[in-house]
Amino acid sequence: MKAFAVLWKKELTGYFFSPIAYVVAVFFLASIGLIFSLLVSILAEGPAGISIMNLLFGSPFYWMSMLVLAPVLTMRLLAEEKKSGTIETLLTAPITDAQVVLAKFLGAICFYAFLWLPTGLFLLILRYFSVDMAPLDLGAVAGGYLGALLVGMLYLSIGLLCSALTSNQIIAAVCSFAVLLILFLAGLVEQIARDSAVRAVSSYISSYVHMLEFSRGVIDSRPIVFYLSSTALVLFATVKVVESRTWK
Amino acid sequence: MKRERENLSADQRGGVGRRIALGLNAGAAVALAAALVVMVNYLSHRHYVRSDISRSQFYTLSDKTRSLLASLTSAVDVVVFFQPDHPSLEDVINLLKEYQHISPHIRVDRVDPHRDIGRTEALVRQYDINAINLVIFSSLGRTKVVNGEDLVEMDFSDVLAGESPRPSSFRGEQLFTSAIHSLTQERPPVVYFLRGHGERDINDRDPYTGYSAIAQHARRDNIEVRDLLLSETRQIPADASALVIPGPTKNLAEAEIDLIRAWLNNSGRLMILLDNGPTAGLRPLIEEWGIRLQDGAAVDPLRSLTGLDIFVSDYGIHPITKGLRDIATVFYLPRAVEPEALSGDTPQPVDRPRVTVLARTSPDSWAESDLEQRPMRFDAARDRRGPISIAVAAERGAAPHLEMSLRPSRLVVFGDTDFLSNGAQSSGNADFFLSALNWLLEREALMAISPKPIEEIRLVMTREQVSRVFWFTTVILPGLIAAAGAGVWWQRRT
Numbered sequence: 176m177k178a179f180a181v182l183w184k185k186e187l188t189g190y191f192f193s194p195i196a197y198v199v200a201v202f203f204l205a206s207i208g209l210i211f212s213l214l215v216s217i218l219a220e221g222p223a224g225i226s227i228m229n230l231l232f233g234s235p236f237y238w239m240s241m242l243v244l245a246p247v248l249t250m251r252l253l254a255e256e257k258k259s260g261t262i263e264t265l266l267t268a269p270i271t272d273a274q275v276v277l278a279k280f281l282g283a284i285c286f287y288a289f290l291w292l293p294t295g296l297f298l299l300i301l302r303y304f305s306v307d308m309a310p311l312d313l314g315a316v317a318g319g320y321l322g323a324l325l326v327g328m329l330y331l332s333i334g335l336l337c338s339a340l341t342s343n344q345i346i347a348a349v350c351s352f353a354v355l356l357i358l359f360l361a362g363l364v365e366q367i368a369r370d371s372a373v374r375a376v377s378s379y380i381s382s383y384v385h386m387l388e389f390s391r392g393v394i395d396s397r398p399i400v401f402y403l404s405s406t407a408l409v410l411f412a413t414v415k416v417v418e419s420r421t422w423k
Numbered sequence: 424m425k426r427e428r429e430n431l432s433a434d435q436r437g438g439v440g441r442r443i444a445l446g447l448n449a450g451a452a453v454a455l456a457a458a459l460v461v462m463v464n465y466l467s468h469r470h471y472v473r474s475d476i477s478r479s480q481f482y483t484l485s486d487k488t489r490s491l492l493a494s495l496t497s498a499v500d501v502v503v504f505f506q507p508d509h510p511s512l513e514d515v516i517n518l519l520k521e522y523q524h525i526s527p528h529i530r531v532d533r534v535d536p537h538r539d540i541g542r543t544e545a546l547v548r549q550y551d552i553n554a555i556n557l558v559i560f561s562s563l564g565r566t567k568v569v570n571g572e573d574l575v576e577m578d579f580s581d582v583l584a585g586e587s588p589r590p591s592s593f594r595g596e597q598l599f600t601s602a603i604h605s606l607t608q609e610r611p612p613v614v615y616f617l618r619g620h621g622e623r624d625i626n627d628r629d630p631y632t633g634y635s636a637i638a639q640h641a642r643r644d645n646i647e648v649r650d651l652l653l654s655e656t657r658q659i660p661a662d663a664s665a666l667v668i669p670g671p672t673k674n675l676a677e678a679e680i681d682l683i684r685a686w687l688n689n690s691g692r693l694m695i696l697l698d699n700g701p702t703a704g705l706r707p708l709i710e711e712w713g714i715r716l717q718d719g720a721a722v723d724p725l726r727s728l729t730g731l732d733i734f735v736s737d738y739g740i741h742p743i744t745k746g747l748r749d750i751a752t753v754f755y756l757p758r759a760v761e762p763e764a765l766s767g768d769t770p771q772p773v774d775r776p777r778v779t780v781l782a783r784t785s786p787d788s789w790a791e792s793d794l795e796q797r798p799m800r801f802d803a804a805r806d807r808r809g810p811i812s813i814a815v816a817a818e819r820g821a822a823p824h825l826e827m828s829l830r831p832s833r834l835v836v837f838g839d840t841d842f843l844s845n846g847a848q849s850s851g852n853a854d855f856f857l858s859a860l861n862w863l864l865e866r867e868a869l870m871a872i873s874p875k876p877i878e879e880i881r882l883v884m885t886r887e888q889v890s891r892v893f894w895f896t897t898v899i900l901p902g903l904i905a906a907a908g909a910g911v912w913w914q915r916r917t
Contacts, residue, residue, distance in 0.1 A: 218882040
């Protein structure tokens with residue numbers, strides 16, 4: 176367990192020394208900040224009956240940055256270790272393969288959560304300027320952040336799996352971007368499909384629909400189960416891929 | 424790579440076999456895990472909890488809606504026929520999703536009137552609709568249409584101060600649940616339209632004089648509309664929930680009037696539409712109800728486009744006119760129909776009908792006795808000054824102080840027939856008619872579900888503050904992170 180904690184800490188601090196992580200953080204914050212300032216300019220023009228969180232998480236900017244963020248944050252995790260050969264050292268250390276994968280995953284999740292921290296300032300700005308009107312709906316805010324965390328878990332785990340499959344970071348990033356894009360678009364099929372079964376499946380896996388619901392403050396057990404179970408499945412597959420190094 | 428190949432040749436058979444076995448093993452494990460995840464998700468899809476932790480609980484359904492949806496046994500098809508940029512569309516979709524979460528019998532379909540041309544045409548054929556932004560409910564071959572404009576209640580309180588009206592509350596749940604209730608829980612009421620005396624015809628599609636459009640409006644409100652030829656049936660059918668006499672031009676037989684009178688007095692529901700001129704022998708019947716028919720047509724040059732029409736927006740206080748407050752209706756040379764003036768001396772019988780004025784013309788109008796006059800002028804000697812009552816509702820038998828509750832008899836009289844014809848379907852006229860019909864049918868009470876207040880967010884900011892927020896969130900905050908990154912990079916380099 177101690178070895179796991181050490182590894183996790185090393186993974187997390189690794190982000191803070193990685194230039195690409197800073198590039199991602201700047202890109203992410205700039206796009207979220209842009210959405211937010213657009214929102215503020217709309218609300219300053221006149222009252223609007225729209226939910227702030229809904230607009231934030233339904234915006235194409237948000238989804239664009241999510242689809243880029245997850246592959247870039249995870250691409251080097253296993254691919255780099257494979258390429259440089261350090262994976263052999265890591266896997267012969269007194270720690271199981273599952274612990275290695277989990278430590279890397281948790282490191283990525285923690286860094287992802289860290290990226291969201293500055294957005295707390297946005298809420299303070301809204302609170303400061305919204306006078307004589309309904310204060311911020313904290314239920315919707317909490318739902319929005321919960322949804323962002325769940326979606327982030329699945330997306331990062333997919334990135335990790337792609338990173339385990341190859342020793343080339345660029346291939347890992349492109350693969351996970353492609354998978355995430357397909358997953359995301361499959362969720363949008365709901366809007367155009369005619370067949371009710373296709374629509375039901377599509378809306379069940381649609382991150383876009385889920386985020387809109389979470390950011391309205393609607394907490395549903397189905398998307399939560401979907402994200403937790405599919406993240407677990409992807410991580411399990413990742414462990415199996417890592418184990419395949421020893422099949423000799 | 425080379426060493427790998429050498430290893431392979433050294434122990435080729437056993438090594439490859441082992442790797443295939445291990446690979447299959449891992450593949451099977453992942454496949455099993457995937458099957459498990461699909462199963463878990465299937466179960467979770469069937470059994471789930473859902474709660475709304477937002478403060479407004481905007482889409483949380485009331486217990487009434489929940490129990491109605493839980494009791495559904497037949498499919499209810501809902502077509503959301505909205506323009507994509509309609510302000511209520513998102514609320515409609517989200518609310519219907521909550522309905523679907525409770526009942527699998529609710530099937531929702533979206534049709535964009537501008538994009539889905541084929542399906543729009545199919546809808547127009549199927550439901551004979553002539554407007555957009557509607558939510559169409561249908562079940563068991565019956566239809567009920569909810570108008571998008573009725574979904575939001577507007578607050579006009581600041582209009583005088585120069586502000587535009589604000590949306591104040593969302594009535595979606597009330598209207599949708601009432602629609603589903605009337606489709607699935609009630610037998611549609613049957614309304615008969617009298618024929619055989621030169622009345623307007625509900626099957627007449629003439630673009631000006633026909634009544635086919637108003638009949639279609641009634642059908643869309645889940646009302647069954649039929650013809651009635653009294654000379655054939657010799658009685659008013661037992662399933663008649665209401666009877667409409669749409670402007671007879673020839674006299675009804677005395678026996679027919681007796682039939683109608685007896686039926687009306689026995690908790691019947693009657694609507695009479697009468698133009699200026701002959702009263703088709705209905706005058707005594709109407710007068711028994713404390714309603715006076717005056718000759719002469721109401722005119723109001725100040726509220727008219729052609730001189731023959733008259734825009735009315737002064738409504739009496741009555742359940743029928745509750746929804747018409749800010750909608751104008753257009754009448755065409757209506758005759759005066761008014762409550763009889765009560766003389767204070769004679770004692771009034773207990774069961775005297777209570778007569779209420781539904782609509783009246785403005786004080787600038789008058790009742791013109793000479794319709795040939797051009798241009799029409801107010802002539803103090805013969806004409807009567809407005810306002811003139813042109814529609815009344817009367818009720819008898821529901822005396823509030825009596826212990827027993829009788830089903831009251833109800834009568835509505837309109838002093839015009841043109842206002843419902845196919846040529847006059849452009850304003851609130853159909854709403855007025857349907858509202859009156861629903862009052863006769865005692866359907867005026869929608870499900871008592873309170874509308875959800877619409878919360879609005881407004882930021883009080885100057886232009887400069889807005890631009891400062893932009894710089895802070897889009898440039899300074901990411902810039903700080905970039906600076907931190909540069910600092911780390913510099914430190915590691917040195």
